[in-house]
Amino acid sequence: MTSFTLIEKIIRNRTDVSDSEIYPNNIVWVNLDLVTARDYAGPQVIDLFQKNYIGSKTFNNEKVIFTPDCYPYGNDPKHAKDQEKIRVFAKEHGIKVTDLGSGIGSHLLFRRGFSKPGDVVIGADSHYNILGALGILGQGAGDVMLAFALKTGKSWIKIPETVKIILKGDYEWPTTAKDLALYVLKELHEYGITGKAVEFYGAIIDKLSIEERVTLCSLITEASGVIGFVPADKITADYYSKIGIEIEMLSADEDARYISELVLDIQDLGQYIACPPHPHNVKKIEEVMGTPINSIVIGSCTNGSSADIHDAAKILKGHKINPNVRFGIVPATREDFVSINLNGDMTIILESGGNFFGVGCSTCAKGQYGLTGGETAVTLTTGNRNTQGKIGPADVYLASPVVAAATAIEGKIAAPKEVVKR
Amino acid sequence: MSKETIKAKAKLVIVDDIDTDQIFHQSLLTIHDPNEIKPHIFGNLEGYKSFGKEDNVGKILLVGKNFGKGSTRQQAVTGFIAHGITAIVGESFGPIYYSNSVNSGLLLVEVPGISEFKVKEDDNLEIDITQSLIINQNNGETIKCVKIPQPVLDIIEAGGLLKLGEIM
Numbered sequence: 001m002t003s004f005t006l007i008e009k010i011i012r013n014r015t016d017v018s019d020s021e022i023y024p025n026n027i028v029w030v031n032l033d034l035v036t037a038r039d040y041a042g043p044q045v046i047d048l049f050q051k052n053y054i055g056s057k058t059f060n061n062e063k064v065i066f067t068p069d070c071y072p073y074g075n076d077p078k079h080a081k082d083q084e085k086i087r088v089f090a091k092e093h094g095i096k097v098t099d100l101g102s103g104i105g106s107h108l109l110f111r112r113g114f115s116k117p118g119d120v121v122i123g124a125d126s127h128y129n130i131l132g133a134l135g136i137l138g139q140g141a142g143d144v145m146l147a148f149a150l151k152t153g154k155s156w157i158k159i160p161e162t163v164k165i166i167l168k169g170d171y172e173w174p175t176t177a178k179d180l181a182l183y184v185l186k187e188l189h190e191y192g193i194t195g196k197a198v199e200f201y202g203a204i205i206d207k208l209s210i211e212e213r214v215t216l217c218s219l220i221t222e223a224s225g226v227i228g229f230v231p232a233d234k235i236t237a238d239y240y241s242k243i244g245i246e247i248e249m250l251s252a253d254e255d256a257r258y259i260s261e262l263v264l265d266i267q268d269l270g271q272y273i274a275c276p277p278h279p280h281n282v283k284k285i286e287e288v289m290g291t292p293i294n295s296i297v298i299g300s301c302t303n304g305s306s307a308d309i310h311d312a313a314k315i316l317k318g319h320k321i322n323p324n325v326r327f328g329i330v331p332a333t334r335e336d337f338v339s340i341n342l343n344g345d346m347t348i349i350l351e352s353g354g355n356f357f358g359v360g361c362s363t364c365a366k367g368q369y370g371l372t373g374g375e376t377a378v379t380l381t382t383g384n385r386n387t388q389g390k391i392g393p394a395d396v397y398l399a400s401p402v403v404a405a406a407t408a409i410e411g412k413i414a415a416p417k418e419v420v421k422r
Numbered sequence: 423m424s425k426e427t428i429k430a431k432a433k434l435v436i437v438d439d440i441d442t443d444q445i446f447h448q449s450l451l452t453i454h455d456p457n458e459i460k461p462h463i464f465g466n467l468e469g470y471k472s473f474g475k476e477d478n479v480g481k482i483l484l485v486g487k488n489f490g491k492g493s494t495r496q497q498a499v500t501g502f503i504a505h506g507i508t509a510i511v512g513e514s515f516g517p518i519y520y521s522n523s524v525n526s527g528l529l530l531v532e533v534p535g536i537s538e539f540k541v542k543e544d545d546n547l548e549i550d551i552t553q554s555l556i557i558n559q560n561n562g563e564t565i566k567c568v569k570i571p572q573p574v575l576d577i578i579e580a581g582g583l584l585k586l587g588e589i590m
Contacts, residue, residue, distance in 0.1 A: 025571075026571075027571045027573040027574065040451060041494065041495070041496070044454055044496070047454075048584060052584045052587065052588065053587065053588070078452045079452075082452075124494050125494060126492060126493045126494045126518055139518070140493075140494040140518045141494060141518065141521070141522075142494050142495070142496040142499070142518065142521070142522035142525065142526075143496040144496060144522065144525035144526055144582065144583050144584055145521060145522070145525050145583065147584060147587075148525070148583045148584055148586070148587040151587045151590070152587055152590045154590065156521070156573060156577075157521075158517075158520075158521075158571070160517075194487070194488050194514040194515075194516075194517075195514065195515075195517050195520070221491075221492075222491070224488040224491045224514070224516050224517070225517075226517050278439060278441075280439075364448070364493075365448040365451055365493075366448050366449045366450070366451050366452070367451075385441075385443075385492070387441045387443045387444065387492065388444070388466070388468075389443065389444075389447060389466045390441075390443045390447075390448060
C-alpha cells in the first residue's frame with residue numbers, strides 16, 4: 001500500500017489514473033469539482049470558449065461559477081462591458097454568478113460552501129491556493145486552462161513535491177497571523193519552494209481560526225509555491241457545520257513521502273513587514289519604524305475579513321487617522337461587511353476618519369481601489385503584493401491590520417503596542 | 423518546431439524573481455490582442471524596458487529563478503509568443519506561468535544551475551529535447567536541463583491545450 005501526502009491524496013481522488021501514477025513531478029489530468037472565472041480574465045475565457053468550441057455547452061453548468069470581484073460597479077465602460085459579457089453568458093448557460101458586491105470569489109467559495117475540503121477548484125486568481133487553508137486544492141489558472149476546463153471539466157497538474165513544515169512555539173498579540181505569514185514567506189523564499197506544496201503542522205495550528213489560516217496560506221504564491229495546506233480538522237469541520245455541510249477530514253498518510261521537513265521556530269515571534277520591492281523582502285518592523293506612509297488599505301484575500309477589520313478597529317477606537325493619511329477599508333465579502341456593521345467596528349473606523357469602498361478585491365490590479373498615481377504616495381496595505389509599480393510608482397509595504405491601524409494614526413510605520421499604551 | 427532539437431540565438435534577461443507585473447503591467451489588463459500586448463513586454467522591468475520594441479524573433483529567452491511568479495495573467499505568455507520567442511530557458515518558473523505557457527504552446531525549459539552556464543547575447547544555442555541538454559555552440563558549453571514531461575510535449579505538439587479540448 002502506497003502512502004500519500006495531502007496533495008497526492010486529493011489528486012488521487014480526482015483522477016482516473018492508477019495509484020502508480022501518483023508521484024511527484026508526474027503530470028496527470030484531474031477532474032474538477034468547480035471552475036470559476038471573474039471579471040478579470042472571465043471575458044477572455046468566454047471568448048476563447050466560444051471561438052474554439054462553437055455551439056458547445058459547458059461540461060456541467062452547476063460546477064461553474066462566475067465571481068466578478070475585481071472591478072468596482074460601473075467605474076469604467078470597458079470593465080462594465082466585460083461584467084455584462086459574463087452575465088449574458090452565464091444566463092445563456094445557466095451558470096451561477098456572485099455579482100458585484102458579493103465579495104472575493106476565493107472567499108465566497110468557503111464562506112458560502114461552494115467548495116469543501118478535498119475538492120479541486122481552479123479560477124482566474126493566483127491566490128486561489130488560499131483555499132489550502134481549508135484542505136481544498138485551489139489553483140490559479142490562465143485564460144487557456146479555464147476555457148479548456150469549461151469545456152472538459154478537466155485540467156492538468158504536475159504533482160508537486162511536498163515540504164512538511166512544523167511551526168514550533170507560540171506568539172502573542174499584537175503579533176498576528178499576518179506576521180506569521182510574512183515570517184514564513186521570508187523563510188520559505190530563502191529555503192526555496194518554487195513549484196512545491198507545503199503542509200503546515202504544529203500546536204499553533206489548533207489555535208488559528210479559518211481566517212487566520214487563510215492569511216497564513218495566502219503568501220505561498222509569493223514564494224512561488226503551488227499551495228500551502230492546513231489539513232482539515234475540527235476547526236474546519238465546525239466552520240462547515242455552521243453552513244450545514246458535513247466534511248471529510250482528509251489528511252496525509254503518516255508515512256507519506258515528503259521532499260523535506262522544515263521546523264520554524266515561531267516562539268515569541270515579533271512583528272514583520274514586507275518592504276519594497278518584493279513581498280519576500282520581509283524585515284522586522286523595528287527596522288523600518290518611522291517611515292512616513294500616506295496611503296493605507298485594509299483589504300484583499302490575505303487580510304480583508306471581518307476579523308482583520310476588527311483587529312484594526314481595536315487599535316483605532318478613540319483615535320483619529322493622521323491628516324496626512326488616506327485610509328481605506330475594502331471588506332473581502334458581503335458577510336464581512338455585515339459583521340462589522342453589527343459589531344460596531346464600521347462606526348469606530350468611520351469616526352476615526354477611515355473610509356469604506358465597497359466589497360471585493362483591492363490594491364491588486366488596474367481599476368481596483370487602493371492604487372496610487374504619484375511618486376509621493378507611499379502605501380502600506382494588508383494585501384499580498386508590493387511589486388514595484390503595481391500599486392503606484394512609489395514604495396509599498398505589506399503588514400498586518402494592527403500595524404496598518406497603528407500606522408494610520410501615526411502617519412508613519414508604527415507598532416500597535418506603542419499606540420495603545422498612550 | 424522539430425521535436426528533437428531547437429536551435430536559436432540567445433536573448434538574455436537574467437534577473438531572478440521577475441513577476442508577471444514586470445512582464446506585462448496590471449494597468450494594461452484590458453489589452454488582449456497579441457500585437458497590442460507585444461510592445462509592453464518587460465515594460466515594468468528596470469533595464470529591459472526597450473524589449474517590447476526590439477526584434478527578438480525566433481530567439482531563446484534566458485531568464486533566472488522564479489520567472490513569471492505572480493498573477494495568472496495569460497498576456498504575460500501571449501506577449502512572448504507575439505515576439506516570436508521560440509522557448510524560455512530558466513532556473514525555475516512560477517507554477518501558474520509554467521502551465522499557462524505550455525497551454526499556449528510556448529516551451530519552457532528548467533535548468534538547475536543556469537547561472538553557471540556561460541552564454542552571451544546572441545550566442546547560438548541548441549536545446550536537445552531527447553537528451554535533456556542545452557548546448558552553446560559558440561563556446562561548446564553544455565548544461566543538463568530537467569526532462570520535459572511527455573504530456574507537455576504532447577500539448578505543445580497539438581498546438582496548445584485548446585486544440586486538445588476539441589476532441590475531449
